[in-house]
Amino acid sequence: EAQVTQNPRYLITVTGKKLTVTCSQNMNHEYMSWYRQDPGLGLRQIYYSMNVEVTDKGDVPEGYKVSRKEKRNFPLILESPSPNQTSLYFCASSLSAGGYTEAFFGQGTRLTVV
Amino acid sequence: AQKVTQAQTEISVVEKEDVTLDCVYETRDTTYYLFWYKQPPSGELVFLIRRNSFDEQNEISGRYSWNFQKSTSSFNFTITASQVVDSAVYFCALSEAANYGQNFVFGPGTRLSVLP
Numbered sequence: 001e002a003q004v005t006q007n008p009r010y011l012i013t014v015t016g017k018k019l020t021v022t023c024s025q026n027m028n029h030e031y032m033s034w035y036r037q038d039p040g041l042g043l044r045q046i047y048y049s050m051n052v053e054v055t056d057k058g059d060v061p062e063g064y065k066v067s068r069k070e071k072r073n074f075p076l077i078l079e080s081p082s083p084n085q086t087s088l089y090f091c092a093s094s095l096s097a098g099g100y101t102e103a104f105f106g107q108g109t110r111l112t113v114v
Numbered sequence: 115a116q117k118v119t120q121a122q123t124e125i126s127v128v129e130k131e132d133v134t135l136d137c138v139y140e141t142r143d144t145t146y147y148l149f150w151y152k153q154p155p156s157g158e159l160v161f162l163i164r165r166n167s168f169d170e171q172n173e174i175s176g177r178y179s180w181n182f183q184k185s186t187s188s189f190n191f192t193i194t195a196s197q198v199v200d201s202a203v204y205f206c207a208l209s210e211a212a213n214y215g216q217n218f219v220f221g222p223g224t225r226l227s228v229l230p
Contacts, residue, residue, distance in 0.1 A: 035218075035220075040123070040222050040223075041222055042118075042120075042205055042220035042221050042222045042223050043205065043207075043218070043220040044220070045218070088157065090159065092218075098147075098209060098210070098211045099146065099147030099149075099164070099166075099209025099210070099211060099218075100147075100211070102161065102164070103161075103218070105158070105159040107157070107158050108157045108158060108159075110157070
């Protein structure tokens with residue numbers, strides 16, 4: 001079954017404690033991206049990756065890091081989380097960018113930073 | 115710059131009423147794609163439709179229909195005979211073919227509550 005898997009689904013952490021949210025896809029997609037969803041703002045792109053070792057900033061990259069060492073995985077790293085990073089996070093993948101192909105979204109990770 | 119506006123923050127209707135969710139977009143690209151996603155209370159994003167900028171035909175899928183009008187830059191979504199299960203947040207999104215890096219720009223979403 002084609003899917004994007006995020007872990008964990010729910011996470012509560014304390015300010016400053018490094019964390020990683022994993023994202024894995026089984027469709028051999030080249031394009032992957034991370035979004036955060038906040039009330040009244042919709043989803044905003046954090047980072048994206050066009051292929052292995054190729055990543056770039058989206059609209060709201062501050063406080064986040066990503067890596068793409070393998071095609072299937074695209075982890076989101078918060079080196080020093082702060083309360084303003086409390087949000088619902090989505091990972092997405094597609095064969096290519098630009099809307100030509102269908103995008104698949106993960107189930108979401110709800111992060112709370114206290 | 116690309117932008118998606120969903121002016122209706124929240125809508126409440128009674129079951130079996132028809133409801134239209136508005137979406138207005140801005141883009142300078144001539145080739146682009148428009149999407150609607152549903153986010154039920156469980157939180158996942160459910161794909162509903164994708165429409166490219168060269169196809170202005172309206173689409174109907176069961177109780178759902180979409181009206182795409184390039185003249186007004188709108189891509190509105192109508193649910194006919196709404197049901198409680200339609201209660202969700204609905205997002206309209208835009209993807210420009212030329213903006214190869216940024217896959218989607220989402221609107222802020224419209225929360226629909228269908229009351230029994």
